Amino acid sequence: MSYRIPMGPYHPALEEPYKLELVCDGETVQDAKLNIGFNFRGIEQLAETRNFIQIVALMERVCGICSNTHTLSICQAVEQIAEITPPPRALYIRVIMAELERLHSHVLWAGVAGKLIGFKTMFMTCFAVREQIMNVLQTISGNRVNYAMNRVGGVNRDIDDPAMILAMIGELEKDMVKTVIPVFTTSHSALSRCTGVGVLSEEKARSLGVVGPTARASGLPQDLRRAAPYAAYEEMDFNVPVEHSGDVKARLVVRALEILESCSILRQALSKLPAGEIFTGDESEMEIPEGRGFSRVEAPRGEVIYSVTWGEDTDTPSRVHVRTPTYINMPAVRWMVRGARLADTPLIQASIDPCYSCTDR
Amino acid sequence: MNATTALLRMLVFPGILFAAPAAWFFLWIERKAMAALQQRIGPPFMQPFFDFVKLMGKQVPPREGLGGFLMKLWPVLAVAASAGAVGLLPVIPRSGGFPGDLVLLLSLLELPSMFIIAAGFSSRSLWGELGSSREAILSVSYNVVFLMAIIGIAASQHTFSLQALAQSQGSPLRWLGVLAILICLPAKLHMNPFSVTNAEQEIYAGPMTEYTGHELALWELAHGMEWVAATGLVATLIAPPLANPWMAGALFVVLSVAVVLVLTIVAAATARLTIDDSVRFFWRCALAFAVLGVSSVLLMRIKL
Amino acid sequence: MNILRLLLNNFLGGSITTRFPNRPPADKGFRGLVRYDPQICTGCGVCAYRCSSRGISFRSSRTAYTWAYDPGQCTYCGRCVDGCEAHAITQEAAPPPLYYKRDELNLAHTTQRPLPPPKKKPEAAPATGEAK
Amino acid sequence: MNLWKKLLCYSRRKSPWLFHMNSGSCNGCDIELIAGLTPRYDAEQLGVKHEASPRHADIICISGPVTHTAVNAMKTVYGQVCHPKAVVAIGSCPASTNVFIDSRVLDGPLDRHIPVDVYVPGCPPRPDAILAGIAKAAEILAARAGQEAQPAAAPVAAEEEKA
Numbered sequence: 032m033s034y035r036i037p038m039g040p041y042h043p044a045l046e047e048p049y050k051l052e053l054v055c056d057g058e059t060v061q062d063a064k065l066n067i068g069f070n071f072r073g074i075e076q077l078a079e080t081r082n083f084i085q086i087v088a089l090m091e092r093v094c095g096i097c098s099n100t101h102t103l104s105i106c107q108a109v110e111q112i113a114e115i116t117p118p119p120r121a122l123y124i125r126v127i128m129a130e131l132e133r134l135h136s137h138v139l140w141a142g143v144a145g146k147l148i149g150f151k152t153m154f155m156t157c158f159a160v161r162e163q164i165m166n167v168l169q170t171i172s173g174n175r176v177n178y179a180m181n182r183v184g185g186v187n188r189d190i191d192d193p194a195m196i197l198a199m200i201g202e203l204e205k206d207m208v209k210t211v212i213p214v215f216t217t218s219h220s221a222l223s224r225c226t227g228v229g230v231l232s233e234e235k236a237r238s239l240g241v242v243g244p245t246a247r248a249s250g251l252p253q254d255l256r257r258a259a260p261y262a263a264y265e266e267m268d269f270n271v272p273v274e275h276s277g278d279v280k281a282r283l284v285v286r287a288l289e290i291l292e293s294c295s296i297l298r299q300a301l302s303k304l305p306a307g308e309i310f311t312g313d314e315s316e317m318e319i320p321e322g323r324g325f326s327r328v329e330a331p332r333g334e335v336i337y338s339v340t341w342g343e344d345t346d347t348p349s350r351v352h353v354r355t356p357t358y359i360n361m362p363a364v365r366w367m368v369r370g371a372r373l374a375d376t377p378l379i380q381a382s383i384d385p386c387y388s389c390t391d392r
Numbered sequence: 393m394n395a396t397t398a399l400l401r402m403l404v405f406p407g408i409l410f411a412a413p414a415a416w417f418f419l420w421i422e423r424k425a426m427a428a429l430q431q432r433i434g435p436p437f438m439q440p441f442f443d444f445v446k447l448m449g450k451q452v453p454p455r456e457g458l459g460g461f462l463m464k465l466w467p468v469l470a471v472a473a474s475a476g477a478v479g480l481l482p483v484i485p486r487s488g489g490f491p492g493d494l495v496l497l498l499s500l501l502e503l504p505s506m507f508i509i510a511a512g513f514s515s516r517s518l519w520g521e522l523g524s525s526r527e528a529i530l531s532v533s534y535n536v537v538f539l540m541a542i543i544g545i546a547a548s549q550h551t552f553s554l555q556a557l558a559q560s561q562g563s564p565l566r567w568l569g570v571l572a573i574l575i576c577l578p579a580k581l582h583m584n585p586f587s588v589t590n591a592e593q594e595i596y597a598g599p600m601t602e603y604t605g606h607e608l609a610l611w612e613l614a615h616g617m618e619w620v621a622a623t624g625l626v627a628t629l630i631a632p633p634l635a636n637p638w639m640a641g642a643l644f645v646v647l648s649v650a651v652v653l654v655l656t657i658v659a660a661a662t663a664r665l666t667i668d669d670s671v672r673f674f675w676r677c678a679l680a681f682a683v684l685g686v687s688s689v690l691l692m693r694i695k696l
Numbered sequence: 697m698n699i700l701r702l703l704l705n706n707f708l709g710g711s712i713t714t715r716f717p718n719r720p721p722a723d724k725g726f727r728g729l730v731r732y733d734p735q736i737c738t739g740c741g742v743c744a745y746r747c748s749s750r751g752i753s754f755r756s757s758r759t760a761y762t763w764a765y766d767p768g769q770c771t772y773c774g775r776c777v778d779g780c781e782a783h784a785i786t787q788e789a790a791p792p793p794l795y796y797k798r799d800e801l802n803l804a805h806t807t808q809r810p811l812p813p814p815k816k817k818p819e820a821a822p823a824t825g826e827a828k
Numbered sequence: 829m830n831l832w833k834k835l836l837c838y839s840r841r842k843s844p845w846l847f848h849m850n851s852g853s854c855n856g857c858d859i860e861l862i863a864g865l866t867p868r869y870d871a872e873q874l875g876v877k878h879e880a881s882p883r884h885a886d887i888i889c890i891s892g893p894v895t896h897t898a899v900n901a902m903k904t905v906y907g908q909v910c911h912p913k914a915v916v917a918i919g920s921c922p923a924s925t926n927v928f929i930d931s932r933v934l935d936g937p938l939d940r941h942i943p944v945d946v947y948v949p950g951c952p953p954r955p956d957a958i959l960a961g962i963a964k965a966a967e968i969l970a971a972r973a974g975q976e977a978q979p980a981a982a983p984v985a986a987e988e989e990k991a
Contacts, residue, residue, distance in 0.1 A: 037518075040901050041849055048901065058666075069851075069897045074928070084775055084779070085775075088927060095859065148663040150663035151426070151430065152661065155431065158863060158866030159431055161863075170725070173723065173726050174772065174951075176859070177772075177856055187774070217699065221662075223669060224665075388852075391852075428706070431710075432866075434872055435873070436842065443877075446839040446886070449840070604910045608884060661700060711867065711870070712868055720868075748927050768923035769920060769929070771951040791950065791957050792950060792953075792957075794947065795947050796945065
């Protein structure tokens with residue numbers, strides 16, 4: 032006998048409100064239906080009423096976890112319209128912020144995954160590690176979550192003390208290599224929850240067009256930082272970790288390796304940080320001409336695409352369109368949960384690192 | 393043991409009057425130790441007591457009909473059963489008891505989980521029902537190991553009296569039985585790795601989802617007393633017999649706390665297993681212990 | 697490292713918690729409440745133009761202008777501070793305080809504009825910041 | 829005030845159980861609340877327990893600017909939390925809808941729907957500020973000990989409480 036289980040909109044496994052309707056047979060999930068829209072705030076429409084300074088702060092609140100990605104994307108798109116090139120130091124600072132954000136987002140994900148499988152100690156350890164990153168973010172930007180770092184033409188704040196961040200990265204890498212990763216990979220109870228769960232085959236991943244770590248865990252080596260470098264990624268030397276098993280464990284491993292890669296990118300960026308201005312152009316005299324800008328950024332969750340159209344003689348855009356990684360990855364959840372156990376569903380849906388506030392906007 | 397001493401034991405020592413503070417203390421130790429293992433400070437002293445008082449003063453939504461009555465009834469019964477279980481413990485040896493009280497203790501320990509199952513179903517919440525069905529499946533599997541362990545211990549000592557067990561020396565079969573009980577305890581107490589019944593990330597609070605106010609307070613109390621009874625049982629079985637009753641009592645408490653700490657470390661070190669993994673685990677354990685137990689009994693027979 | 701080693705280390709290392717009434721210090725560049733100095737303000741209104749959340753409102757007439765700020769509305773992004781050429785707006789380097797009623801922390805300053813040149817008079821003293 | 833009442837007051841202050849609700853927030857406040865439970869801030873030192881079921885909770889933490897779609901679910905959850913209860917609005921969004929002001933799909937701010945006891949300003953507030961807000965809400969709860977159940981959604985009564 033099959034029955035329906037409505038998960039959500041306020042469910043402890045979900046940080047955000049959305050509704051997952053599961054059709055179950057006993058504890059086996061047969062199908063899943065996703066209902067979103069609880070987070071819909073009409074940001075794309077709101078963006079049409081904001082000028083180029085205000086829009087950055089608005090887009091930052093598309094998502095609190097990958098807020099830097101969104102400001103970076105909108106700034107890049109607007110810079111493309113206005114034909115502004117930010118100075119090299121600003122590009123490096125953007126890379127640093129993007130990588131710090133990736134670090135904190137991945138560590139956060141590991142913590143949440145730990146919580147979802149009832150591994151409270153893992154959750155606490157990950158968050159304790161994450162606090163180091165939050166400290167750095169707060170020192171650089173003045174806030175822990177919404178950093179307000181990017182602006183059209185550069186960045187708002189300079190990095191005064193690269194040595195402090197380098198020291199922190201050393202600490203973090205040590206913590207990750209010596210504590211978090213080994214503990215996760217040697218704990219039998221944790222591995223039994225991750226291995227072989229929520230498998231997404233390479234073909235399926237390709238046909239669904241999944242992005243980000245979800246794609247890389249299914250054997251698709253796609254990474255925008257490599258494929259279409261933005262900011263200063265062209266000058267960085269890094270690997271794109273790829274796993275082939277496509278299960279939750281593979282996504283875990285991909286994210287863990289990405290954390291290490293991020294540390295290496297940060298180290299390069301901080302040691303090569305060029306001197307100079309941190310922004311070009313005077314915001315009070317800047318005019319955005321008519322045109323279309325298009326920007327792609329590799330968020331911690333995958334590819335974010337912004338398309339911005341600016342009208343003639345206005346100070347507000349006429350259309351801002353956002354495509355977020357979760358929007359692309361969501362349909363994959365349906366294929367992953369089919370045949371899975373009810374107990375694994377929260378973990379499987381969390382393994383794509385969903386962000387419904389990005390998706391709803 | 394006559395009716396008066398039995399009642400006295402159930403109500404005063406080591407029953408409700410003693411067991412309730414002990415329950416809060418054990419719950420507090422569990423939370424505090426968990427926090428210490430996770431680099432946290434943890435709750436202030438006797439936090440479960442404050443939780444209990446607060447819940448007692450919280451309003452309960454009106455529930456009508458038989459369902460509402462049953463929902464009120466189950467936590468009271470659970471508290472009564474676990475208080476009875478605590479009352480049977482020979483905290484201080486030679487203070488009563490009757491032949492066969494181990495069997496009664498077993499059934500009293502089993503009752504709260506039965507009541508939880510019933511409570512989940514009578515709360516008519518989907519999550520309650522899911523939690524109850526999980527609890528039912530789990531209790532069927534761990535009880536096989538649990539009963540096997542108890543029977544093995546009783547067989548090794550030729551008695552079903554807790555008193556006699558507390559007085560007698562250990563034997564290999566007994567240690568095997570204690571190990572088996574320790575494996576079952578996390579499942580009995582809804583701890584990791586077998587906390588599937590109240591897996592909050594999957595099914596909210598499971599059978600407790602709809603409970604609030606004093607009913608929930610009673611559930612928490614029953615849960616705490618289950619802790620006291622279960623750890624007390626283990627402490628009884630592993631404590632060496634001591635002549636001085638005060639020393640014996642102190643040793644009993646120390647051993648109980650040690651068991652709590654061991655369970656906490658296990659809970660902190662593991663993730664939650666899924667229900668089918670848990671069941672598989674317990675049946676494998678049951679098989680292993682059955683083989684070990686039967687073979688050792690046979691060996692003992694041959695020796696005799 | 698094994699999980700038991702981790703637990704042992706955590707236990708021996710003690711807690712890393714900040715005891716409750718104490719709070720971790722805010723950094724030098726922390727973006728807290730916006731502070732406004734009516735003495736310095738030139739009344740250009742750029743801050744309101746730059747404010748994405750309408751937390752700063754600027755109403756201007758020929759004789760006076762009113763600068764109003766609602767911390768409940770503020771995003772603490774600091775763009776108004778960056779854009780204020782007269783540096784009349786600053787940000788506190790401390791987390792904002794709790795409040796219990798909406799609009800409790802609101803501030804409004806009304807400043808008289810200097811009268812037109814022919815009749816030159818000293819600038820009127822700014823009105824006190826009154827909480828709404 | 830008799831002894832039981834005093835004890836009850838004290839216990840309410842010592843054991844605030846949370847239920848967290850996101851009414852369309854950007855996740856910033858939510859992760860900061862979660863960070864408040866973790867070792868560096870450790871909400872458990874205040875006796876806080878993050879509860880899965882609204883039936884168990886005393887304090888409802890709400891983040892987000894209250895979208896149309898979330899409003900009904902939010903009211904239902906508010907009704908499920910039993911008296912006494914307090915509401916903590918985390919961040920600027922529930923207080924005023926923040927950057928999303930003049931969006932057509934919002935039904936905020938929060939106090940149009942349910943009475944709010946404590947506002948924690950910030951975008952997002954730091955975890956320690958959220959903890960301070962929760963501690964404050966627990967004190968408000970304790971002050972409510974003598975009161976009997978108030979009718980659903982009576983913002984006036986809630987405001988008198990604070991004074």
